[in-house]
Amino acid sequence: MELRATRERTAFVPLDPRSMLALLFASGFILIKRVPLPLEVAVVSFLALLFVNERRYAAALKVVVVYAVALAVGLCAVPLLSGVLAAILLAVTTCMRLFMPLVLAANLLIHGMTVSRFIAALRRMRLPAKLVIPLSVMFRFIPTVKEEWGSIRTAMHFRGIGVSPVRVLRSPLTTLEYALVPLLMSTATLANELAAASLSRGLDSKTERTCLLEVRLGPADYLVLALCAAFVICVLVG
């Protein structure tokens, strides 16, 4: 867990965490207004390119395939069908398509980040530490939560109390308890460990933090930021 979260991916053109954050917030705008299909395709392909940039070829390929299938099913198969099945199919494929940019941007941010780099970048923006630290830890912790949840699910299945729709409907509160209690237990422990690790590296030192990595917006970052701004304006105006 530690290894994956802290490993630096050597991207072709490394992007600043701030650009990633801008991408995340900008791609959310696709959810609030209908954008023309070519623009949507452009956004998804741009994000897929960023996966290639991070040398995550398999992930990029998966993105393209999933998006193409969703698009094809939504546009071609649904008009041929009718009734409930069509409605469900349309809902699922549209959701997949529209949430894709957000999920991709979040994925890029979360997998490309290290806490210290993120903190250094956000501190450059003069954001207060009280906000920067929890925000960075939150992004760092989301994959950990998913991982923990996977292990907890496995453990629950071993004991025959797996989370299934039937079980959720039949005894919702018990299922909630079974799921949340171990999750919170491990979160509490992991948070303490993460805090100890960060403090021992001097996160709460009173002196100004310096960073070995160069945290600076390069040309590529300005390009990404400009694209994000253009996209948001496009959505809000158009």
Added chain:
Amino acid sequence: MKGTRTAQEGSGYSAKGTVSRTERSEASQSGTDRRGTGSRSGTSAGRSSTDGSGTGADRNSTSSGSGTGADRTSRIHTLSTRKLNTRDLIIAGAFAAVYIVVLLAVVTVSAFVPILYLMDPLFLGIALGPIFSVYCTKLNKPGALLVLAILVGLAESMTGNWIGLGWAILAGGAAELLARAGRYRSKRSYLAAYSVFALTNMGPFWLLVLAKARFLETCAMYFGSEYVVTIDALTPSWIVLVLIALALVGGLIGGALGQRLLSKHFERAGVV
């Protein structure tokens, strides 16, 4: 210095959970929850020097105003020195991650059925209650609820809905005031605080009131026109009051559930 801390006052409640077992052992304290005999000036002097840097040190300063000669100055001093330190902020981030993952999971599952989607404030209030309870038992300090509210609001506004952030900050601020009214120790005021905090769960629904056409258009985009007709029929303009009520009730149920789980599991295991 540690000696002075052992003499601090512990209220009846703090035995229940505000000062945790692990923290106590970190500060190598012994026998905390005794009615205070030590001098208040001594404790506050010990605290002020450990402010900010100590891991578990300043978290233990749950001195109560209900003690013997509750002099105002030392209480104010206590509140101001119980700031969130870096360790707390890290823990806040970790719990916010769990909070948001569970939030997203519930919304994703329920969004496919209109009536369930509209019931989300209730479901979320219940599902997130245990997380909130553990969170504020671990971080019973001023500002902790506001930090969580801002993070939740930011996560909600990632879908392009920035009303959610403002609303979350409002709800978080109100929850903060309620928790403060109980001096960050009272279970009841935390329950009330959670009920108000759960209002953050209906933040996205403000679009229903403020921009219904846009909201419906968004829904049409996801789920097709039949879904929209259903949503439209289910949401007259007063629905927002129903949603607020649902959020508050969900908060009460979830908060109560959370506190039950807290005493059933977490306090016994010494996690919080």
